Amino acid sequence: MRREMALYMAELREYRQEMSEWRSDVHKRLDSLERRIELVEQRQENPPSSPKVAELEMVVSQLKSELNDRDQEALLTDLDVGNLPETTGENTVHTVTVLATKLGVQLSSADIVFAERVGAVERSPTGDVTAAEERRARRIVVRLARRDLRDELLQAARVRRTLSSTDLGAPGAPRRVYVNERLTRANRALFHQAREECRRLQWRYSWTKRGRIFVRLADGKPVHAIRTEADLTRVFNSANVG
Incomplete structure (x- = not known):
């Protein structure tokens, strides 16, 4: 049992080191992309709605989402x-x-x-x-x-x-x-928003599973995954229209 625990802890330390290096690399990429967006907007070489700026903003958003997913994986125990x-x-x-x-x-x-x-x-x-x-x-x-x-x-x-x-x-x-x-700060804030929407619209269920956020109107109704604020708008507004 002691040997198994020692091996497990060694693997856990190695995994944390890999996660730390990966997060550092992603943060550098995010900083670089955000600086590029700022420069483009300041120089007004392209209007804010230009395809180039939109593409950079999408990449930044994807990287932030990926970083949050990795951070959440590190909290699975x-x-x-x-x-x-x-x-x-x-x-x-x-x-x-x-x-x-x-x-x-x-x-x-x-x-x-x-x-x-x-x-x-x-x-x-x-x-x-x-x-x-x-x-x-x-x-x-x-x-x-x-x-x-x-x-x-x-x-x-x-x-x-x-x-x-x-x-x-x-x-x-x-x-x-x-x-x-335990959720990351971003997921905790998103889950809070999801619960508030459920209370406001009288949805019965909101829960998390392995760091993922889910909501459901009532028994027998579809389950909706919430990963971004855009999902909140899509799920709850479409439900209101329905």
Whole structure:
């Protein structure tokens, strides 16, 4: 087991190195293309709607989409956990293992690559950090050693949708604890927009699977994949017309 874990971690480090080099190369290409677009527009050699500028903008958009897809692939063993009570000096790894136990999944500290709070600590108007029971807990991002563990936790969380902070023995008003896939910043923003549109138009379902965003009006209706803001316009506007 130790040898297998060591081999896995070595492969993971090699994969991260390759991803880092690939991302660096894509960022350089994006910077170069964006500079070319700026130069073309500044010199007014071509109007903004010219085929040359449109082609460059399309290439930049495609590269950004490809970069986002690769970043999402790197998060396939990650989870996003929200509404877990936050305390000073807490051990987030222990907190996550307790949560897993409540969900019926056996998880040891060796199964967790890292678990940490993200985001700014909420402060009072006077600038002081508010009391632990009064401030909103920051979400925890978790990276697990294996993808099957992440999938097992996600499935268990879907079964126990009503799990609350009270079930974990936390003080204060009960809050529903959620466990989701971890998304890139771009996908998180896009998923938020998709959910808002679903609420506004009373669509029943919006969810993610392996970093992909999907929506559906109701049972028996077609499933729509959302990859860009243009997809939001296409899917929801066409639904309104229908």
